[in-house]
Amino acid sequence: MKRDIITNKFVIKFANVNGTGSASANKLFSRAVFRMGIPISPKNIFPSNIQGLPTWYEVRINENGFLGRRGGIDIMVGMNPQSMERDINEVEKGGYFIYDSTKQLPPALRRNDIDFIGIPLTEKCRELYDDPRHRQLFRNIMYVGVLAALFDMELDVFKQLISDQFKGKQKLIAPNVNAVTTGYEMAKKMHACPIAYRIERRDNVGNKILIDGNEACGLGAVYGGATMAGWYPITPSTSVIDNFARYCRKFRMDPETGRKNYAIVQAEDELAAIGMVIGASWNGSRAFTATSGPGLSLMNEFLGLAYFAEIPSVLIDVQRSGPSTGMPTRTQQSDVLAAAYASHGDTKHICLYPSTPKECFEYTAKAFDLAERFQTPVILLSDLDLGMNDNMSDPFEWDDTRKYDRGKVYTEEDLENMTERFGRYLDVDGDGVPYRTYPGTHPTKGAFFTRGTSKDEYAIYTENGEKYIENMERLQKKWKTASEHVPKPIIRKTNKPCTVGVIHYGTSEASTLEALHHLNSLHGISLDSMGIQAFPFSDEVGQFIEEHEYVFVVEQNRDAQMRTLLINEYDFDPERLVPLLHFDGSPITARFIRHEIRDWILQTTTSPRRRSRFY
Amino acid sequence: MSYKIPAFRHPNLPKNELGYTTKDYEGAVSTLCAGCGHDSISNAIIEACFEMSIPPHRVAKLSGIGCSSKTPTYFLGNSHGFNSVHGRMPSVATGANMANRDLLYIGVSGDGDTASIGMGQFVHAVRRNVNMVYICENNGVYGLTKGQDSATTDIGSKSKKGEPNALEPIDLCAIALQLGSTFVANSFSGDKEQLIPIIQAAIAHKGFAFINVISPCVTFNNVPGSTKAYDYIRQHMASTNTVDYVPHAEEITAEYNEGTDERVTMHDGSMINLHKMNSKHDVHSRTSALTMMQECKAQDKVLTGILFMDEGSQEIHETMNTNSTPLRDLDEEKLCPGADELAKINELHR
Ligand SMILES: Cc1ncc(C[n+]2csc(CCOP(=O)(O)OP(=O)(O)O)c2C)c(N)n1
Ligand code: SF4
Numbered sequence: 001m002k003r004d005i006i007t008n009k010f011v012i013k014f015a016n017v018n019g020t021g022s023a024s025a026n027k028l029f030s031r032a033v034f035r036m037g038i039p040i041s042p043k044n045i046f047p048s049n050i051q052g053l054p055t056w057y058e059v060r061i062n063e064n065g066f067l068g069r070r071g072g073i074d075i076m077v078g079m080n081p082q083s084m085e086r087d088i089n090e091v092e093k094g095g096y097f098i099y100d101s102t103k104q105l106p107p108a109l110r111r112n113d114i115d116f117i118g119i120p121l122t123e124k125c126r127e128l129y130d131d132p133r134h135r136q137l138f139r140n141i142m143y144v145g146v147l148a149a150l151f152d153m154e155l156d157v158f159k160q161l162i163s164d165q166f167k168g169k170q171k172l173i174a175p176n177v178n179a180v181t182t183g184y185e186m187a188k189k190m191h192a193c194p195i196a197y198r199i200e201r202r203d204n205v206g207n208k209i210l211i212d213g214n215e216a217c218g219l220g221a222v223y224g225g226a227t228m229a230g231w232y233p234i235t236p237s238t239s240v241i242d243n244f245a246r247y248c249r250k251f252r253m254d255p256e257t258g259r260k261n262y263a264i265v266q267a268e269d270e271l272a273a274i275g276m277v278i279g280a281s282w283n284g285s286r287a288f289t290a291t292s293g294p295g296l297s298l299m300n301e302f303l304g305l306a307y308f309a310e311i312p313s314v315l316i317d318v319q320r321s322g323p324s325t326g327m328p329t330r331t332q333q334s335d336v337l338a339a340a341y342a343s344h345g346d347t348k349h350i351c352l353y354p355s356t357p358k359e360c361f362e363y364t365a366k367a368f369d370l371a372e373r374f375q376t377p378v379i380l381l382s383d384l385d386l387g388m389n390d391n392m393s394d395p396f397e398w399d400d401t402r403k404y405d406r407g408k409v410y411t412e413e414d415l416e417n418m419t420e421r422f423g424r425y426l427d428v429d430g431d432g433v434p435y436r437t438y439p440g441t442h443p444t445k446g447a448f449f450t451r452g453t454s455k456d457e458y459a460i461y462t463e464n465g466e467k468y469i470e471n472m473e474r475l476q477k478k479w480k481t482a483s484e485h486v487p488k489p490i491i492r493k494t495n496k497p498c499t500v501g502v503i504h505y506g507t508s509e510a511s512t513l514e515a516l517h518h519l520n521s522l523h524g525i526s527l528d529s530m531g532i533q534a535f536p537f538s539d540e541v542g543q544f545i546e547e548h549e550y551v552f553v554v555e556q557n558r559d560a561q562m563r564t565l566l567i568n569e570y571d572f573d574p575e576r577l578v579p580l581l582h583f584d585g586s587p588i589t590a591r592f593i594r595h596e597i598r599d600w601i602l603q604t605t606t607s608p609r610r611r612s613r614f615y
Numbered sequence: 616m617s618y619k620i621p622a623f624r625h626p627n628l629p630k631n632e633l634g635y636t637t638k639d640y641e642g643a644v645s646t647l648c649a650g651c652g653h654d655s656i657s658n659a660i661i662e663a664c665f666e667m668s669i670p671p672h673r674v675a676k677l678s679g680i681g682c683s684s685k686t687p688t689y690f691l692g693n694s695h696g697f698n699s700v701h702g703r704m705p706s707v708a709t710g711a712n713m714a715n716r717d718l719l720y721i722g723v724s725g726d727g728d729t730a731s732i733g734m735g736q737f738v739h740a741v742r743r744n745v746n747m748v749y750i751c752e753n754n755g756v757y758g759l760t761k762g763q764d765s766a767t768t769d770i771g772s773k774s775k776k777g778e779p780n781a782l783e784p785i786d787l788c789a790i791a792l793q794l795g796s797t798f799v800a801n802s803f804s805g806d807k808e809q810l811i812p813i814i815q816a817a818i819a820h821k822g823f824a825f826i827n828v829i830s831p832c833v834t835f836n837n838v839p840g841s842t843k844a845y846d847y848i849r850q851h852m853a854s855t856n857t858v859d860y861v862p863h864a865e866e867i868t869a870e871y872n873e874g875t876d877e878r879v880t881m882h883d884g885s886m887i888n889l890h891k892m893n894s895k896h897d898v899h900s901r902t903s904a905l906t907m908m909q910e911c912k913a914q915d916k917v918l919t920g921i922l923f924m925d926e927g928s929q930e931i932h933e934t935m936n937t938n939s940t941p942l943r944d945l946d947e948e949k950l951c952p953g954a955d956e957l958a959k960i961n962e963l964h965r
Binding site: 211254257284402440 | 670671672675677687688692693694695696697698699700703705706708709710711712713714715718735736738739932935936937938939943944945946947950951952953954956957958960961964965
């Protein structure tokens with residue numbers, strides 16, 4: 001069969017057994033593609049931490065830079081007998097299944113519409129290594145070598161990567177290079193290499209970096225000046241704090257004293273974690289926590305206190321599939337409402353929705369400015385897909401002249417010169433944001449009592465209904481002011497007038513933009529889009545919806561939570577906001593979005609108009 | 616409502632080293648029931664801080680929710696205060712302490728607040744040896760929610776509303792001792808002579824200082840049959856020691872009887888004199904404290920005094936090796952690694 005050669009545009013998936021050390025081999029492969037200048041987006045699909053269960057690693061390679069999940073698998077590297085049947089079935093027509101041919105493939109699993117490439121990896125390892133652990137490890141590295149041959153990749157790139165990775169551990173370099181080369185040569189000998197898929201050097205990566213969102217958040221907290229973190233471990237947020245700790249060890253050891261310019265406390269639970277953050281922020285530190293859905297639930301009572309008592313606090317919520325423990329190692333965007341309105345009573349919290357590691361870095365640093373400027377909780381909503389997978393990103397930037405916005409804080413001098421009475425909750429500037437003082441500032445002025453109960457402008461406890469209303473309305477005014485300071489939506493308009501728009505936020509961005517590109521090029525449908533970056537919504541968000549008759553809201557949850565938030569905050573006719581929902585725990589794909597929109601648009605030309613797929 | 620105390624100061628009120636009078640250590644007028652033990656504790660805190668010449672604004676007072684947790688409004692009006700949520704004062708105090716290690720942290724809690732909803736946080740604040748004074752105003756009943764039994768109510772004890780309590784109580788001092796609290800004391804709100812120096816010793820202590828104060832609730836639990844009632848406590852108190860606190864600036868002139876007294880020098884050079892009622896008790900031994908508590912309990916007695924102290928203890932900042940400059944005072948220059956370092960980090964990800 002004569003086949004078209006497909007270069008730098010395919011999806012490859014690795015099927016492994018959890019706990020066998022395949023992660024670094026898979027990473028070695030994707031990094032090599034990236035180093036050859038080709039955009040990639042790898043995604044880990046892993047079980048909830050149990051040895052021996054199947055785990056997958058899916059890499060999309062796309063020289064045009066489309067990096068959301070595409071949908072479909074072209075090449076499967078099937079190293080897990082347990083999941084082999086479904087792995088084979090997942091390969092698209094015309095694709096390849098690469099396997100360890102030490103053991104014969106059960107004939108029943110054969111398909112005629114895909115190619116099977118067998119390499120006796122285990123056999124070779126038995127021959128080369130005595131130690132069973134080495135056999136397992138190097139078998140992984142060997143299949144990377146096989147891929148290098150099959151895709152006709154530059155072997156030198158792998159060698160360089162290996163020596164970069166084991167810098168300082170010289171002894172490990174040669175055996176790893178050997179394993180790659182062995183795999184490479186075996187494949188060359190046994191098969192007609194290269195196959196119909198190629199990887200060719202390009203210059204399409206520019207100065208981009210490859211990093212996961214949790215590392216970006218941890219680094220953002222260091223750059224944003226966080227000095228205190230209180231936290232409790234939970235997947236997929238744990239590595240935010242791990243990275244914060246790692247960078248703190250590097251950058252925050254006082255050179256004169258050798259002591260830490262930071263404090264990290266592993267709390268006994270999430271209640272305590274957020275309590276510590278609130279205590280530290282009340283006392284003038286920039287403090288934060290990282291958690292996921294179940295932790296956010298536990299933090300509710302305290303978040304209400306921080307909102308009402310007006311205490312800055314930063315929370316990074318790396319969302320996973322709920323409700324309850326749900327699918328703890330799968331992704332979703334289903335904490336949108338829980339975060340926006342966390343706690344009882346009329347509460348609402350500033351939320352930020354990053355889509356890329358760069359936004360994770362920037363928004364984390366900015367979260368501290370916003371929290372202190374508005375003296376309120378700020379919740380950054382990342383998710384497992386963004387947080388735990390390597391994502392291609394613009395490099396991070398920092399302006400050295402940047403000053404932290406510590407918000408409205410009276411200093412000792414301010415208090416000394418003050419003739420009027422200090423009022424903790426007085427709206428001095430008419431923007432709803434009062435002034436605070438740090439404990440211990442002045443001997444006689446500026447002390448106040450922080451409480452979750454109702455109070456007047458001078459922080460004196462009161463149950464007077466009018467005072468309560470005044471305070472609640474001031475909080476609302478503060479909310480309005482905040483809407484002008486949070487990141488604005490990113491609006492992308494087509495050059496034609498367009499009555500249908502698309503809203504996305506967070507990790508739905510890449511797939512949505514790709515779907516829109518293909519809707520245009522394949523179906524001649526062009527739509528405007530808007531990426532929402534923050535809650536409260538700035539005026540531009542409402543305007544965008546106003547300007548379009550129908551707007552799709554793309555999100556990764558069952559209940560169309562962002563749509564609900566928009567309807568709730570704006571009072572739009574719900575019919576105008578069309579939910580486009582994906583919530584099986586895997587990242588949303590471009591294909592899915594394209595098909596949903598295409599079908600809807602085709603349907604709407606015939607009457608009666610199809611009702612939105614929403615329950 | 617909290618009422619402000621009139622600013623009038625009697626010209627002849629005694630002044631402390633800082634030139635402050637006790638007025639400077641008072642707070643708003645209490646709205647607790649007249650006769651509530653908690654008010655006596657507030658007064659003891661005021662006296663203790665006045666005598667120690669603590670700058671009021673260098674104190675942060677924190678609490679949870681409950682009648683007891685309301686009390687920080689009623690002392691040290693020039694200090695920042697924080698009524699957090701029910702049972703969670705320890706975490707807020709821990710965070711606050713992380714931000715600024717230079718203030719004095721006084722946490723006030725109730726037995727409901729500490730021994731039920733806040734038990735986890737209490738336990739972990741002890742375990743971390745957070746440098747703070749933790750006072751549990753223990754009335755064996757829920758005051759603010761009107762009279763339910765608490766987890767510290769003794770077996771057989773009967774509150775105004777209730778049946779005799781059938782459950783084993785939690786002994787907070789025993790728990791604190793077993794968890795490794797570096798200072799543990801038990802006292803009674805009606806015994807000012809004992810309570811004030813105990814609070815002073817706790818303030819001088821570096822690390823977690825736990826004081827359980829039996830503090831009768833006149834409204835719901837000051838009845839015959841209650842083991843946290845004034846009469847009961849007065850009749851059943853047994854002291855292990857009485858205490859004098861001597862600031863380091865003061866010359867020690869008093870004569871002490873060797874063998875029955877013990878002087879303990881605190882980290883700041885101040886001194887605590889323990890006049891031992893029971894010379895068998897070694898205040899530096901947890902086992903001795905626990906044994907003595909058991910013995911007293913068997914005799915239906917309530918042991919008071921400083922039960923245990925480890926004056927050389929390492930508080931959390933030392934364990935964590937944090938800078939001596941309060942973290943909250945660090946600025947961009949110390950905190951932000953800058954653009955050049957970021958460029959290097961970018962490079963590592965290519
Ligand atoms: C989460 C939560 N649950 C319940 C309450 C109601 N509540 C307020 S104070 C209190 C008990 C207070 O008892 P204690 O700590 O012993 O203090 P006391 O009033 O006796 O001094 C309770 C249950 C609350 N405020 N918050
Ligand atoms: S109800 Fe009890 S604890 Fe509360 S103020 Fe009155 S006497 Fe004190």
